[in-house]
Amino acid sequence: xxxxxQTPSHQVTQMGQEVILRCVPISNHxxxxxxxxxxGQKVEFLVSFYNNEISEKSEIFDDQFSVERPDGSNFTLxxxxxxxxxxxxxxxxxxxxxxxxxxxxxxxxxxx
Amino acid sequence: DQQVKQNSPSxxxxxxxxxxxxxxxxxxxxxxxxxxxxxxxxGPTFLISISSIKDKNExxxxxxxLNKSAKHLSLHIVPSQPGxxxxxxxxxxxxxxxxxxxxxxxxxxLTIIP
Numbered sequence: 001x002x003x004x005x006q007t008p009s010h011q012v013t014q015m016g017q018e019v020i021l022r023c024v025p026i027s028n029h030x031x032x033x034x035x036x037x038x039x040g041q042k043v044e045f046l047v048s049f050y051n052n053e054i055s056e057k058s059e060i061f062d063d064q065f066s067v068e069r070p071d072g073s074n075f076t077l078x079x080x081x082x083x084x085x086x087x088x089x090x091x092x093x094x095x096x097x098x099x100x101x102x103x104x105x106x107x108x109x110x111x112x
Numbered sequence: 113d114q115q116v117k118q119n120s121p122s123x124x125x126x127x128x129x130x131x132x133x134x135x136x137x138x139x140x141x142x143x144x145x146x147x148x149x150x151x152x153x154x155g156p157t158f159l160i161s162i163s164s165i166k167d168k169n170e171x172x173x174x175x176x177x178l179n180k181s182a183k184h185l186s187l188h189i190v191p192s193q194p195g196x197x198x199x200x201x202x203x204x205x206x207x208x209x210x211x212x213x214x215x216x217x218x219x220x221x222l223t224i225i226p
Contacts, residue, residue, distance in 0.1 A: 004155070031211045043156065043201065045213040055211050091155050097210040100146055103155035 001027045006092050006105035012110045016081050021107045023075045023092030032075045033093040033101060034067065036060070043091065049075065082111045115139045116204050118217035126225050131189040133220050135202030138183065142204040146214065147176060147187045148201045159200075160187070163208060190225045 005024045013019050014024050025032050048055040049067055057065075066078045075094075078108040079086055093101040117136045125131045133147075138206045143164045148156035162169040162176045163184065169176050176193055199219045205212040 006155075033213070035214075042218045043214075043216040045215065048211055048213055050211050056213055058213075062157075093155075095210055098208050099210070100158040100161055100208075101214060102158065103148075105153075105155045 025094030029094035
């Protein structure tokens with residue numbers, strides 16, 4: 001069964017460093033998302049992406065964040081200068097029109 | 113801004129009995145509701161959904177009920193099995209036409225007691 005994959009599973013970085021989280025959505029899906037879950041809190045929407053542009057972003061998704069679909073398969077989330085409070089699980093999701101969103105296994109980001 | 117609330121952080125149920133997980137929402141624009149199950153160190157897994165034009169949707173052991181006037185939905189699992197032990201998230205969106213963000217509740221940890 002097709003699934004969303006994410007790499008790396010765990011990323012440790014120093015505060016102020018740039019990180020890129022990678023996702024491969026399900027191949028025939030059209031819509032792509034990033035969510036995050038800070039430990040002990042709920043899953044929060046960051047950004048949605050369709051047709052090579054951002055459809056919607058939350059207030060969390062400030063100028064330090066960017067997304068890209070550099071080729072036909074990958075979907076990336078970049079954090080330019082990480083902060084301690086960026087430590088969280090980051091989930092990528094994708095879906096087709098009218099369908100539920102399928103989530104990847106997540107990348108645990110730890111900012112030291 | 114808790115638009116989707118799950119007021120029970122945890123629930124324990126005997127194996128074979130019914131598990132009932134509850135969810136309330138405040139945003140009248142929500143039109144589509146979903147339940148996800150999450151194991152530790154994994155992403156949320158879709159379980160079942162319901163559109164606001166329905167009041168019930170059933171899929172095997174899982175049934176979701178929607179009371180739009182009360183802005184309340186519930187997930188029934190019957191019979192409960194040990195493999196159902198996980199965190200369950202209620203989520204809502206303003207449509208099911210794709211490209212709509214999901215707003216999640218805080219989750220309920222369900223433990224099935226053998």
